[in-house]
Amino acid sequence: MTTSSARPDHLRRYAEEATIGARRADRAADATARAVNAHLAGDGQPGSSLSAVTAARSALERVAWLAGATTRIAEAFEAADRGPVALVVTVEDRRLGRQLTSTAAGVADDDLLAPGRFEAGRRRADSLAELPLRARLEALASTAGDPDHGPAYAAGLLHELGPDGLVDLIEDVRAAYDAGDLPRRRADLGLRALGTLLESAGGTLDPADTPSELAAALVRRAQADDPYALDLGLIRSLGSTVVGRNALRQLLVGPLDGRGRGPAVGPPDLPPQVVVALARVLARPGMAVSERPSGGSLDLLDDRVGADDLDLGILTLLARDPLAAHGWEVGAPTGTSPIATYLERSVPGQAAPLGAILAGAYVTSVERGWSEPYAMPQLNGRGPTATAGTGSLSLVLAAAGRASAEPQVSRALAAVLATHPDAFRERAGTAGYDARRSPELVALFAVLAEDLPALRLASDAVLVAYRGEAQRVLAATPPTTVDANEVLGALADARGVTVALEEGARIAGRDHNAALAFGITVAGLAAQAGTGAAGTAIGGPGGAVSATLGRQAIKKGADAATDRWVDTEDGREATGAVAAARAEPHLLALAMNQDPAWRVLLVAPDRLAGWDVVGSAEHRRAFVAWVAEQDPRVAGLLGELVRRKR
Amino acid sequence: MPASPTVPPLPFDLAASQALARALDALALVLTGLARAEGARAEGATPDWRGYTRAWFDERHAGAVQDLTRAARAATDAATEVRRAELTALVHQREQATEAAAVLLRAETVELDRLAALAAPAGVGRP
Numbered sequence: 001m002t003t004s005s006a007r008p009d010h011l012r013r014y015a016e017e018a019t020i021g022a023r024r025a026d027r028a029a030d031a032t033a034r035a036v037n038a039h040l041a042g043d044g045q046p047g048s049s050l051s052a053v054t055a056a057r058s059a060l061e062r063v064a065w066l067a068g069a070t071t072r073i074a075e076a077f078e079a080a081d082r083g084p085v086a087l088v089v090t091v092e093d094r095r096l097g098r099q100l101t102s103t104a105a106g107v108a109d110d111d112l113l114a115p116g117r118f119e120a121g122r123r124r125a126d127s128l129a130e131l132p133l134r135a136r137l138e139a140l141a142s143t144a145g146d147p148d149h150g151p152a153y154a155a156g157l158l159h160e161l162g163p164d165g166l167v168d169l170i171e172d173v174r175a176a177y178d179a180g181d182l183p184r185r186r187a188d189l190g191l192r193a194l195g196t197l198l199e200s201a202g203g204t205l206d207p208a209d210t211p212s213e214l215a216a217a218l219v220r221r222a223q224a225d226d227p228y229a230l231d232l233g234l235i236r237s238l239g240s241t242v243v244g245r246n247a248l249r250q251l252l253v254g255p256l257d258g259r260g261r262g263p264a265v266g267p268p269d270l271p272p273q274v275v276v277a278l279a280r281v282l283a284r285p286g287m288a289v290s291e292r293p294s295g296g297s298l299d300l301l302d303d304r305v306g307a308d309d310l311d312l313g314i315l316t317l318l319a320r321d322p323l324a325a326h327g328w329e330v331g332a333p334t335g336t337s338p339i340a341t342y343l344e345r346s347v348p349g350q351a352a353p354l355g356a357i358l359a360g361a362y363v364t365s366v367e368r369g370w371s372e373p374y375a376m377p378q379l380n381g382r383g384p385t386a387t388a389g390t391g392s393l394s395l396v397l398a399a400a401g402r403a404s405a406e407p408q409v410s411r412a413l414a415a416v417l418a419t420h421p422d423a424f425r426e427r428a429g430t431a432g433y434d435a436r437r438s439p440e441l442v443a444l445f446a447v448l449a450e451d452l453p454a455l456r457l458a459s460d461a462v463l464v465a466y467r468g469e470a471q472r473v474l475a476a477t478p479p480t481t482v483d484a485n486e487v488l489g490a491l492a493d494a495r496g497v498t499v500a501l502e503e504g505a506r507i508a509g510r511d512h513n514a515a516l517a518f519g520i521t522v523a524g525l526a527a528q529a530g531t532g533a534a535g536t537a538i539g540g541p542g543g544a545v546s547a548t549l550g551r552q553a554i555k556k557g558a559d560a561a562t563d564r565w566v567d568t569e570d571g572r573e574a575t576g577a578v579a580a581a582r583a584e585p586h587l588l589a590l591a592m593n594q595d596p597a598w599r600v601l602l603v604a605p606d607r608l609a610g611w612d613v614v615g616s617a618e619h620r621r622a623f624v625a626w627v628a629e630q631d632p633r634v635a636g637l638l639g640e641l642v643r644r645k646r
Numbered sequence: 647m648p649a650s651p652t653v654p655p656l657p658f659d660l661a662a663s664q665a666l667a668r669a670l671d672a673l674a675l676v677l678t679g680l681a682r683a684e685g686a687r688a689e690g691a692t693p694d695w696r697g698y699t700r701a702w703f704d705e706r707h708a709g710a711v712q713d714l715t716r717a718a719r720a721a722t723d724a725a726t727e728v729r730r731a732e733l734t735a736l737v738h739q740r741e742q743a744t745e746a747a748a749v750l751l752r753a754e755t756v757e758l759d760r761l762a763a764l765a766a767p768a769g770v771g772r773p
Contacts, residue, residue: 004697014691021680021687028669028676032721035662035669042659045731049666052717052724056673059713063684066703066710070691073699088694096699112702 004077005090011074018067022060029056069112072104079103094119114152114228121149121156125165133172133182137190144193144200152228154200163237163244166194170247201230315342319353322360326370329361329392337392340399343409355408362393363415374420393423401443405450405508413448414457421465421497428496438500445504449512455505459514462501463521466494470522487522488580494518520614523580524587585641586613586623592634601631654742656735663732670725677718681711 036049076099080091097116104112124143128136143149143157161169173190176182238244310318318325332338339361342354365371374393393416400413417424427441449455473490488495498515505512586608592598593605607626611619627638688707692700 002697004699006695006700010691010694014687017687018684021683025676025680028673032669032673035666038662039659039666042662044658044663044666047724047727047731048720049670049724049728052670052673052720055717055720056677059677059710059717062710062713063680066706070703073703093697096697112699115698
């Protein structure tokens with residue numbers, strides 16, 4: 001039992017004198033403010049005089065506030081005193097805290113009120129113990145929803161309940177629910193209230209922080225030995241027993257869903273980062289600031305992750321913790337993939353966590369550097385660079401093609417495509433164009449395309465990833481022989497992915513021209529390389545087309561052509577290769593029109609912008625006629641390209 | 647004859663500026679005095695004060711005294727700034743006045759030379 005002592009008359013005297021001093025200084029601040037106004041009225045510059053007055057007033061307010069709070073402390077000492085009359089009053093901290101929560105509320109800050117609130121939380125836990133279960137859950141729900149109570153109150157309540165009390169309460173709820181004595185919704189709300197208290201006791205944790213930052217903050221708080229903050233020993237005690245871990249899981253990931261029925265009211269409103277941070281702290285102190293691809297939530301789940309029948313609660317926790325998701329996937333025996341297993345099962349309700357787990361294991365892991373992006377052996381020449389876990393990606397992709405279509409999984413697959421484009425190229429094969437339609441890949445994209453946002457994400461991912469690859473191929477090709485179709489040929493497997501995406505979209509009942517868009521994009525890149533080579537070769541009036549201007553024009557032209565063809569039904573008759581052949585000379589002419597040296601040679605360049613050379617035979621003829629009208633140096637260059645494409 | 651040189655006006659009210667500097671000095675003095683008095687007052691209040699409320703008070707009181715000291719320094723700096731602006735304006739005014747006097751002197755010299763030239767053929771001033 002800790003006590004506090006003070007002479008209330010001394011505290012009051014301090015408060016009175018400090019108030020008088022602050023008031024006197026306030027008058028000086030007022031006089032200065034008037035002098036500032038007169039100075040400004042006389043056309044003077046304010047300089048820093050205004051901020052000096054503001055600083056003075058702020059400091060004086062703080063002195064006055066402290067004096068007011070000290071008066072409340074004196075009153076609390078007097079009210080809590082039950083001993084004989086004495087100048088020095090000695091009282092129990094509990095009693096003093098209780099008085100302060102009523103006398104100083106609204107005056108003092110949270111730190112001064114924390115002991116009283118902690119004590120109030122403890123007393124509340126005591127009173128709950130005497131209530132029947134239903135009433136106890138109702139009281140918990142109303143307590144957890146009161147924002148005035150604050151972190152210390154929640155910490156006191158949980159501290160008084162203790163690990164045993166928490167486990168008992170949760171077990172009571174489960175038993176009553178199983179016996180039919182407690183409706184599901186009421187049980188969930190009660191447990192959810194416990195979760196909210198847990199979050200509240202976390203205090204000033206900022207949910208915007210990363211799990212590691214939060215975990216480190218929790219550990220720092222525990223090391224600071226603040227008796228009115230969340231007791232991490234309580235969390236660790238829970239984690240040390242099977243029944244405790246079950247209880248904690250229910251608080252963290254959703255009450256009662258361990259029985260596979262799906263939550264009635266959803267998991268507690270704990271921010272995912274807080275859940276993960278608590279799980280990490282629970283694991284062991286050293287893990288709190290580590291981002292190793294193991295541990296963390298996995299330690300919390302240690303007794304279950306090896307099982308092949310994880311419940312929705314555990315999957316939800318893995319979904320909230322990318323590090324744990326990655327660790328779960330890479331920690332599986334070689335040649336197996338837990339994610340693939342669960343994807344194939346397609347258990348209703350598991351799609352959302354599985355999508356997040358998939359993204360955590362294969363996307364977030366790359367973004368945060370836990371693993372490297374997958375690279376095809378033939379591209380880097382040194383064998384696969386895939387690290388642990390990425391070898392399982394092929395199992396995941398195969399399973400996804402056999403799974404039922406769910407938006408969360410589809411969008412995660414699109415993100416995986418953006419992160420690991422080579423893994424998809426590998427599956428497309430490198431044979432001829434028509435044979436390249438890998439049935440497995442088509443099936444995968446058919447699942448993905450069920451969700452329109454996922455299809456769009458995948459389409460963008462394909463263009464971005466393989467455009468980069470096309471640039472690398474072009475850079476390695478002698479500039480004089482640059483040809484869009486040759487580049488497309490060299491990227492047969494990448495193009496096969498786009499064809500499979502188109503085919504998958506068609507099966508899903510959606511029109512999508514991924515291959516056509518890719519062809520036009522490659523044509524733009526080829527035109528860009530070709531202009532530089534042609535300009536150098538003929539040493540024309542301006543030499544090579546200005547690189548920046550040419551690139552901008554070609555990109556603009558290629559994007560416009562892509563948009564037009566992706567959005568129109570008419571474009572479906574043209575393949576990517578045909579579109580590339582038609583677009584390339586036109587894109588080159590557009591680039592010339594942007595270059596000051598070439599532009600002076602062009603005849604009627606304003607007509608260029610209005611032609612759709614990919615989709616309209618009439619426009620193609622008009623373009624050929626335009627080429628024939630040009631200066632011989634321009635006509636020679638473009639004419640040769642047009643003839644070659646024919 | 648050219649007119650007498652005039653002193654250009656200051657761009658602001660000098661009296662108001664000087665009053666502001668004095669007010670800022672006074673504010674700094676009061677704040678410094680209050681900070682010192684706070685230290686003494688707290689010593690008088692705390693000999694028998696024990697427990698978590700005392701720890702809370704010590705922390706908050708130290709912060710308040712620090713705020714007072716900072717505010718006093720800010721007032722002193724602001725007063726110095728005001729006086730520096732006054733001085734700069736006065737120097738500028740003096741320079742302008744000197745320049746005007748020089749212009750006037752040159753004009754008078756020219757005028758005197760002109761008068762001397764007019765007087766010379768008539769033998770004005772010759773013995």
